Each structure stands twice: as C-alpha cells, then as structure tokens.
Amino acid sequence: MGAPRLRLGFLTHVQGRDQDFARAYRDAQDLFVAADQLGFDIGWVAQHHVAPGGGGLSSPWTFLAHAAARTRRIRLGTAVTVLPLEDPVRLAEDIATVDILSGGRVEIGVGSGSGTLEYTAFGKDPDRRRRLTSDHLRVLRAALSGEEVGAPGFRIQPPPAAGLADRIWQGVFSPTGAAHAAAAGSHLLLNRAAYGHDAPTDEVQRPWADTYLAAWDRPHRPRVGLSRFVFPAEDRRTALAHIRDDVHRAALAMAGRGTLPPGPGPEEALRRFHCFYGHPEEIVTALRRERVLPVATDLITQFNPAVLDHGTALRALERIATEVAPALGWKPATAPEPTPQRPEE
Numbered sequence: 001m002g003a004p005r006l007r008l009g010f011l012t013h014v015q016g017r018d019q020d021f022a023r024a025y026r027d028a029q030d031l032f033v034a035a036d037q038l039g040f041d042i043g044w045v046a047q048h049h050v051a052p053g054g055g056g057l058s059s060p061w062t063f064l065a066h067a068a069a070r071t072r073r074i075r076l077g078t079a080v081t082v083l084p085l086e087d088p089v090r091l092a093e094d095i096a097t098v099d100i101l102s103g104g105r106v107e108i109g110v111g112s113g114s115g116t117l118e119y120t121a122f123g124k125d126p127d128r129r130r131r132l133t134s135d136h137l138r139v140l141r142a143a144l145s146g147e148e149v150g151a152p153g154f155r156i157q158p159p160p161a162a163g164l165a166d167r168i169w170q171g172v173f174s175p176t177g178a179a180h181a182a183a184a185g186s187h188l189l190l191n192r193a194a195y196g197h198d199a200p201t202d203e204v205q206r207p208w209a210d211t212y213l214a215a216w217d218r219p220h221r222p223r224v225g226l227s228r229f230v231f232p233a234e235d236r237r238t239a240l241a242h243i244r245d246d247v248h249r250a251a252l253a254m255a256g257r258g259t260l261p262p263g264p265g266p267e268e269a270l271r272r273f274h275c276f277y278g279h280p281e282e283i284v285t286a287l288r289r290e291r292v293l294p295v296a297t298d299l300i301t302q303f304n305p306a307v308l309d310h311g312t313a314l315r316a317l318e319r320i321a322t323e324v325a326p327a328l329g330w331k332p333a334t335a336p337e338p339t340p341q342r343p344e345e
Contacts, residue, residue, distance in 0.1 A: 004221060004297045008325045008332075009042035010035050010317060011079050011227060011302040013055030014063070024056055025063065027310045032067040034314055036074040038321035039332025042107060043067065044079040044300060049118040055304070061094040068102035073333070077107030079189055079227065079300065080171045083140070084112055084132035085122045089150050092143035096160045104161055108144075109189050109225075110137060111171035137184060141165045166220050178208040182215035187223040190292065192302060193274040195259050201274035202291035209295050226296035228287075229275045231303055232319035236278035243306040247273050250305035273305070280323035287328060299325065 012031055016024035032043045045063055048055040057063055064076045076098065081091065099106040112129040113119075119126040143149045143156045144165040170181040171189040181188055194204040209224055216222045229247075233239035244266050251269030254260045260272055276283045287293060301320050303313060321332070 004223070006296070006325075006328065006330045007041035007298045008039075008321065008330050009044055009077075009225070009298055009300040010040055010320070011044040011046060011300050011304070013046045013048065013302070013304040014057040015051075015055050015304065015307050017307055021056055027313070028057075028063070029067060029070060030310065031313060031317065032074065032076075033070050034317055035321075036071040038318060040074055040317075040321060041333060042075040042077055042298065042300070043071075044077045044107075044109065046079055046304075047081050048115075049082070049085070049121065050115050061091075061098055064106075065098045065101055068098060068105065073105075075105045075107050076102055077109050077169070079109040079169070079225070080111035080113075081109065082113035082118065083110040083136045084124055084129050085118060086136065088136040088139035089143055089156065092140055092149075092160070093156045095144065096156055096158050096164065099161055099164060100158050106164070107167050107169065108140075108164075109169040109171060110140070110186075111189070134180075137168075137170075137186075141168060141184070144168070163220075169223070169225060172208060172212075175208050175211040178212035179215045182212045182217075182222070185218045185220075187225065188212045189225045189300075190227060190296075192227045192229050192304075193272060195254060195272060200271075202293075206291040206295075209292055213295065221297075223297040224292075224295055225298040225300050226290075226292050227300040227302060228290070229273055229277075229303065229306075230283060230287075230301040230320060230324065231275070231277040231306065231308075231316055232280040232283050232324055233278065233316070236282060239277040239279075242308060242312060243275070243277060243303075244270070246306040247275060280319050280327075283324050284327040287324070293328070299328070299330070 012028045014024055014028045035043050045057055045060045046055050047060045049058050060078045067076055112133040116126045139149055144160045146160055168186045169189045170186040172178045172181050190205050194201045197204045231239055231243055248266045248269045251264045251272055255262050276286050
C-alpha cells in the first residue's frame with residue numbers, strides 16, 4: 001500500500017470582531033466556496049457553545065448542510081463536534097442527512113471539548129468528559145454503521161452510507177489518547193498547538209502520531225490530520241501586522257485561565273501557537289522542518305486565533321493553495337477555479 005496523497009484542508013472557527021453572527025457565518029460560508037474552487041480537499045468547522053476565545057458556531061452540522069448546497073466537491077467536516085454534549089443518536093441522524101445531501105462528502109471529527117461552562121450549561125459533569133466521550137462514540141459509531149441503537153429494532157434514518165463510520169476522527173492531546181483513537185478505529189486529529197508543554201509543538205506531537213500509527217490494526221487506511229496556523233502574506237512584516245495582536249491577546253487569555261504560563265509576550269505567543277507566517281517561501285521552508293508533517297495525510301490550515309478581514313482571509317487561502325501547499329507536494333484533486341470576490345457591502 002503506497003503512501004496516500006497529501007490532502008489539504010482549512011479550518012474555520014467562524015469568528016468575527018463583533019457579535020454580527022450573520023456576517024461571520026456568511027463570510028465563513030464564502031470561505032468554503034472559495035476553498036472548493038481553489039481545490040482544497042476538506043473544509044472543517046469547530047464547534048464552540050461559548051464564543052469568547054474560541055468561535056461562534058454552536059450548530060456545525062446545520063452550517064455544513066448549507067455549505068453542502070453551495071459547494072461541489074470539497075469534503076465537509078467538524079474539528080471537532082463536542083461529543084459529550086450531544087445525543088449520539090440524534091447526532092448520527094444529522095450526520096447521515098448531511099452526508100446524503102452532500103453526495104457523501106462528510107468527515108466526522110469528535111472530541112471532548114475544554115470548557116467547563118459548556119458542560120454546566122448542558123447539565124453534564126466535566127469530570128466525566130472522557131467517559132462520556134467514549135460512551136457516546138460507541139453509540140455514534142454503531143448508529144453510523146446501521147446497527148440497532150437505543151431500542152430493539154431502532155436504526156437511524158436516513159440509512160447511513162456504507163463506510164460512513166470509517167470517516168470518524170478523534171482529536172487527542174496525549175499518547176494515551178492517540179492509542180485510544182487507534183483502538184476505536186478513528187482517524188487522528190492533532191491540534192494546532194500543544195499548549196501545556198514548553199517544548200515545540202511538533203516535538204511533543206510526533207510521538208503521539210507514532211503511537212497512533214503503531215497501534216492501528218484496522219483494514220482501512222489510517223489518516224493523520226495535522227492542524228497548523230498558516231498565514232501567508234506579502235512578507236513577514238505584513239503578516240505580523242495582521243496576526244500579532246490577536247495571537248497575543250489569545251495567549252494572555254489562556255494564561256489567565258492557567259493554560260499557559262503567566263505574561264507571555266507577543267513572540268512567545270506566536271511560538272506557543274506554533275505559528276507559520278510570512279512570505280509563502282518562508283512558510284514552506286519552516287513547514288519542511290515540521291516533525292509531524294512527514295507522517296500526516298492531511299494538512300489542515302487555519303488562521304485562528306487571528307481574526308482576519310474577509311478579503312485578507314480569501315487572499316491567504318489562495319496563497320496556501322497556489323504557493324504553499326504545492327511546494328509541499330500537494331496537488332488539487334481538480335483544477336482550481338478563480339477565487340470568487342464578493343462585492344463590498
């Protein structure tokens with residue numbers, strides 16, 4: 001079995017600078033259209049029930065159903081759906097519906113989330129998040145495999161496509177989590193940064209990926225999705241002007257919650273978020289030194305925690321697809337089309 005073709009993805013947290021959710025959702029939908037036309041393989045959205053410091057999308061599968069109607073070939077996934085806060089049977093029904101509407105383009109990323117406020121709001125014990133994740137994943141996988149769930153004789157509708165359960169991914173944050181993902185038959189999602197470690201993120205995460213691949217024993221091929229902050233611009237100074245303050249604010253907020261050491265400066269914030277930024281050639285050079293990328297099957301680029309204006313985000317996506325990813329060996333599945341430009345409002 002030869003090495004799989006590198007797939008290119010992008011991830012949006014569906015953020016804006018204010019509480020104008022309509023604009024944020026519309027802009028994010030436009031990113032999916034642009035990415036589809038540029039040849040990106042997968043578009044991912046993150047689910048957050050609490051907007052500050054994360055994103056503004058609570059209902060990712062509704063969002064992806066709309067994206068399915070606006071796109072032709074790009075695959076549609078969540079990175080991640082916060083599984084302990086979902087009824088796994090209802091979630092399976094939504095996933096199967098979006099999969100049919102999209103022509104079989106769904107990818108299902110799940111994880112346990114991080115916010116205790118979300119768990120409290122949904123009446124769940126955050127101390128049980130790992131157990132809830134495992135229990136809900138077992139039910140979700142059974143439902144998406146067409147098995148009976150919940151009651152004798154009950155199967156979800158629409159009937160799931162064959163192999164849909166093999167498109168489940170798990171976000172992990174430790175070698176133990178990586179081994180559990182492999183044992184469950186899930187593909188691997190690695191976060192953009194390993195915040196609780198002083199060592200560089202790729203040094204921390206490469207052993208996780210190695211553990212996962214060593215533990216894999218399923219007949220279908222495992223996939224390793226590597227999420228990374230990638231922001232190409234005309235030059236490094238221009239890139240910093242767009243991202244530095246947002247990344248610094250996010251790091252200070254995480255330090256306030258105890259996730260990072262106190263008082264990180266701007267440069268330390270960029271290091272902690274494992275950011276790749278600057279001219280495309282600079283980014284390519286840096287990514288070629290990335291320790292996890294050689295075992296990744298999917299490179300998932302994102303701009304979060306930077307909140308870019310819409311035009312800047314579109315241009316960055318275009319540079320990723322035309323200058324960064326091809327230099328790393330990626331080829332679009334179909335020829336890219338011109339990037340759409342939405343009239344200014």
